[in-house]
Amino acid sequence: MHDVAKNLRGILPHANIDARRLVLSAKNPSCVRLRAILMSGIAPATLVHEVFGFSVSAEQSGFALRQGSSFEAQLYANGAARLIASLQDAGLLGPSRVSVLNINNIPGLNSSDARIRRMAQRSAIKVTEQAIAARAAGRANAPNLILQANLRLSLGTGGEEVILRPDVLYARGNDPVYRVGEAKSFSDLAHLTDEQDVATAAAQAGVYTVGLEEVMRSAGVHHTILTEAALIFRRPGSMNAVTTLQSIDRDIATARRMLAQRPRSLSDVVQILGPGKALDQAGNVLQLPSTFMGGCRSFCPLWQVCLNEARAASSPRALGTSVEELVGAVGSVRRARELMHGAPPGNPVEADIQRRLQEGMTELQRAVA
Amino acid sequence: MNDIKSIARMLADEAGTAQPITRERPFPVSDMPMMVIPIELAGESPSLFALGVATGANDLQIAICHEPRNRTGQYDMLERAAGFMQSIVAAWDADPLLLPQIVTPSLGASRLALAVIDRMTFAPPSRQALKDLGRRIYVADSSFERADSSLVFDLPTALGRLYATGQDDHADQHLGVVLEWLKPADGRIHHRVREAEAYPASTATSPELDNEELVPRLEAYRTARRIHDAAEAARLEDEIDAILVEEVKRRHELMIQALAAIRVFPDSTVARTIQAADRGRFDRYRTYASNPANNISRGLAHLYGTAQFLEREFAEDLVGGLAMRSVSGERSAARLRGEIVVAEVLNRTITQNKKAITVIYELLSTQDRLSIRPGDKLVLLGPYEFGFKIRSYGQTQAGTRIEAELTAGKTKPGQPAIGDTIEIATPMTDNFRIHRTMDIAWNRFRSNRVLPQVSGPVPVQHDLLSIVQRARRLQPTARGRTRP
Numbered sequence: 031m032h033d034v035a036k037n038l039r040g041i042l043p044h045a046n047i048d049a050r051r052l053v054l055s056a057k058n059p060s061c062v063r064l065r066a067i068l069m070s071g072i073a074p075a076t077l078v079h080e081v082f083g084f085s086v087s088a089e090q091s092g093f094a095l096r097q098g099s100s101f102e103a104q105l106y107a108n109g110a111a112r113l114i115a116s117l118q119d120a121g122l123l124g125p126s127r128v129s130v131l132n133i134n135n136i137p138g139l140n141s142s143d144a145r146i147r148r149m150a151q152r153s154a155i156k157v158t159e160q161a162i163a164a165r166a167a168g169r170a171n172a173p174n175l176i177l178q179a180n181l182r183l184s185l186g187t188g189g190e191e192v193i194l195r196p197d198v199l200y201a202r203g204n205d206p207v208y209r210v211g212e213a214k215s216f217s218d219l220a221h222l223t224d225e226q227d228v229a230t231a232a233a234q235a236g237v238y239t240v241g242l243e244e245v246m247r248s249a250g251v252h253h254t255i256l257t258e259a260a261l262i263f264r265r266p267g268s269m270n271a272v273t274t275l276q277s278i279d280r281d282i283a284t285a286r287r288m289l290a291q292r293p294r295s296l297s298d299v300v301q302i303l304g305p306g307k308a309l310d311q312a313g314n315v316l317q318l319p320s321t322f323m324g325g326c327r328s329f330c331p332l333w334q335v336c337l338n339e340a341r342a343a344s345s346p347r348a349l350g351t352s353v354e355e356l357v358g359a360v361g362s363v364r365r366a367r368e369l370m371h372g373a374p375p376g377n378p379v380e381a382d383i384q385r386r387l388q389e390g391m392t393e394l395q396r397a398v399a
Numbered sequence: 400m401n402d403i404k405s406i407a408r409m410l411a412d413e414a415g416t417a418q419p420i421t422r423e424r425p426f427p428v429s430d431m432p433m434m435v436i437p438i439e440l441a442g443e444s445p446s447l448f449a450l451g452v453a454t455g456a457n458d459l460q461i462a463i464c465h466e467p468r469n470r471t472g473q474y475d476m477l478e479r480a481a482g483f484m485q486s487i488v489a490a491w492d493a494d495p496l497l498l499p500q501i502v503t504p505s506l507g508a509s510r511l512a513l514a515v516i517d518r519m520t521f522a523p524p525s526r527q528a529l530k531d532l533g534r535r536i537y538v539a540d541s542s543f544e545r546a547d548s549s550l551v552f553d554l555p556t557a558l559g560r561l562y563a564t565g566q567d568d569h570a571d572q573h574l575g576v577v578l579e580w581l582k583p584a585d586g587r588i589h590h591r592v593r594e595a596e597a598y599p600a601s602t603a604t605s606p607e608l609d610n611e612e613l614v615p616r617l618e619a620y621r622t623a624r625r626i627h628d629a630a631e632a633a634r635l636e637d638e639i640d641a642i643l644v645e646e647v648k649r650r651h652e653l654m655i656q657a658l659a660a661i662r663v664f665p666d667s668t669v670a671r672t673i674q675a676a677d678r679g680r681f682d683r684y685r686t687y688a689s690n691p692a693n694n695i696s697r698g699l700a701h702l703y704g705t706a707q708f709l710e711r712e713f714a715e716d717l718v719g720g721l722a723m724r725s726v727s728g729e730r731s732a733a734r735l736r737g738e739i740v741v742a743e744v745l746n747r748t749i750t751q752n753k754k755a756i757t758v759i760y761e762l763l764s765t766q767d768r769l770s771i772r773p774g775d776k777l778v779l780l781g782p783y784e785f786g787f788k789i790r791s792y793g794q795t796q797a798g799t800r801i802e803a804e805l806t807a808g809k810t811k812p813g814q815p816a817i818g819d820t821i822e823i824a825t826p827m828t829d830n831f832r833i834h835r836t837m838d839i840a841w842n843r844f845r846s847n848r849v850l851p852q853v854s855g856p857v858p859v860q861h862d863l864l865s866i867v868q869r870a871r872r873l874q875p876t877a878r879g880r881t882r883p
């Protein structure tokens with residue numbers, strides 16, 4: 031299967047799939063194109079640049095990057111004192127002794143030698159799985175906090191295997207199941223906190239929770255997964271954290287739906303493209319069905335490609351969801367306009383939409399006359 | 400508004416230029432708004448690099464903080480900006496006809512502006528001037544995203560209530576892009592949009608600008624300060640200033656254009672109602688905040704949360720009803736949704752039983768959608784609001800036949816006659832009832848006893864026996880006497 035992925039990448043370099051990339055796919059779960067690109071181990075931003083020649087800025091602002099990494103470092107410093115205090119403040123950890131397992135401390139994880147790194151990663155996965163099983167079994171030595179756990183998640187059948195690294199897995203007292211904690215350097219501005227920030231963190235936590243569930247099941251743990259996550263944001267003006275418990279039922283459902291979507295395997299992708307075709311050619315990428323929506327702009331580097339395609343096809347999607355809801359059934363904005371201007375409808379659906387469009391057109395003229 | 404806006408979007412896409420969707424403006428615009436343009440340090444909201452303040456009269460003032468992570472530097476910058484804000488607030492105070500209003504270039508900037516006001520209000524005691532100003536305009540916080548308030552509004556959203564562009568909602572959040580759509584068609588709209596998109600119009604600078612221009616200069620600036628190289632630090636300050644001034648000025652320019660495009664539309668009744676509500680709210684709040692003994696509630700205080708929620712719900716109803724009656728676009732949209740019933744009077748029968756008069760109307764509507772049920776009370780949209788009660792309705796070849804009883808105005812002249820086309824809709828929520836309900840809710844909250852804070856174990860004694868005995872002594876007998 032690795033050969034299939036390699037063939038699909040063509041001359042494009044391999045990129046690891048992490049939760050951040052998976053979350054991209056969860057934001058538009060019905061998009062085959064993005065999912066296929068991710069399953070093949072291609073970074074969407076590289077593809078857009080190399081294949082379509084668009085200069086997308088995949089890079090984040092240096093200010094934001096530094097902010098993110100220093101916040102994370104501060105959270106984990108001194109035995110994760112800041113993180114523990116914040117979880118305790120939110121009532122998510124008890125006041126008594128808290129045991130911490132920091133997976134980052136496994137030697138070799140950052141080694142420049144790929145073989146050592148691989149071995150260290152295997153051991154990180156094993157240690158994480160042991161801790162999850164120990165907690166489920168109610169063992170006293172099970173840690174309350176696992177920092178940077180390594181969770182294995184298979185992306186469709188035969189697709190790339192993803193290693194998810196949730197910032198924190200935490201469990202209170204004798205709770206048999208861990209919950210996910212997602213740390214972001216976004217500012218906690220109480221009721222003014224950016225909704226988009228919260229949504230992004232919750233979506234990521236949803237993917238991690240599905241990964242946690244998969245690891246639990248494969249370890250024979252059958253406890254019900256908990257559908258809340260701790261969102262750990264930064265207190266403005268300091269490096270202290272503010273933790274909020276957030277319900278993530280919907281994010282878990284979205285992540286599950288995204289994982290259950292086709293293509294489920296790389297052979298599905300090959301089937302769509304035809305044998306011997308790689309995603310380093312624009313024509314092949316465009317052969318993968320896409321479902322552009324306005325929101326794609328905020329997360330997918332391919333948005334300009336898909337928007338141009340939608341526009342060229344006169345797709346209602348290019349004008350937003352309300353236009354799509356109104357005239358999606360006739361297939362194109364061009365046809366909808368023809369109907370609006372009086373073209374004879376070809377079927378009852380078109381007749382129905384024509385009536386609605388003409389009534390709307392009359393009202394629009396009244397509104398601006 | 401959905402169908403109308405969707406149709407206008409399709410027309411805008413075809414024409415290559417935005418299409419208006421109404422004749423009147425459903426929200427007020429101040430003659431002296433406070434334009435607030437915050438530029439944040441990426442990933443560091445609400446730490447600001449720069450804060451621009453203007454009124455739209457060629458008076459942009461920009462305060463800059465070269466080291467946003469420095470708290471003192473932040474407060475110094477806010478104090479400089481507050482000096483100008485103060486003069487705008489003083490003008491609002493002095494002229495009761497002026498509408499206090501904070502205008503921003505994006506929804507994100509509105510949130511950031513509120514976070515800045517919050518930061519001012521709860522600044523350290525040594526920053527009294529900031530605290531005073533923050534307290535005076537903190538009313539903006541509880542007015543944000545209320546249907547009956549325009550105290551804080553962002554320009555892309557405001558333009559979206561007046562025009563439809565040939566793109567999706569998400570793309571409409573970029574002020575520069577929307578303004579490109581407002582220009583006359585030249586066959587190059589998508590090209591112009593792509594060019595406009597290259598320049599951020601919200602709160603953050605672009606990652607490229609950060610990484611190529613600002614990050615290296617900020618680092619060099621920090622080094623220069625550390626090694627006390629004043630000349631180098633001053634040079635770098637000038638360079639950072641030039642970049643940030645350019646960023647603020649560009650947004651300011653866009654905002655001026657947007658305000659001009661918005662002002663073309665005349666005020667509607669609902670806009671004037673919102674203006675009066677905002678002014679009243681601002682004045683009441685000023686009186687309250689002027690007493691230093693009064694506390695400012697930060698955000699939605701949980702105790703009052705329910706009451707505030709109720710108030711917002713009522714406001715939504717009230718403003719929705721008014722907008723439908725005074726804004727052509729809203730009225731058309733309501734007709735399409737079937738919230739306004741447009742019908743022809745087919746028949747009108749009057750029966751009299753002793754003194755009781757019953758007037759029954761038979762109506763015919765050809766609307767695709769109608770949102771009525773038997774028992775609904777509707778009123779005529781006209782100079783006098785005759786009241787109707789829907790008795791029944793049914794589908795016929797010609798349309799929907801509605802039987803409605805005239806319930807209010809039976810003896811009044813000017814009743815709809817056979818052959819007339821009428822428009823009926825749900826009555827407006829009665830202002831008096833809203834106030835009465837809200838007064839009751841607020842009084843209940845205010846009369847809630849504040850529970851004393853208890854620390855340590857509380858001794859509790861239950862003497863059930865004596866309670867029962869006391870209750871028995873007071874229980875009335877069947878003959879109305881208290882049993883011993």
Ligand code: SF4
Pocket residue numbers: 058061062063064320321322323326327330331332333334336
């Ligand atoms: S931009 Fe294109 S590829 Fe990306 S999610 Fe949207 S439709 Fe899919």
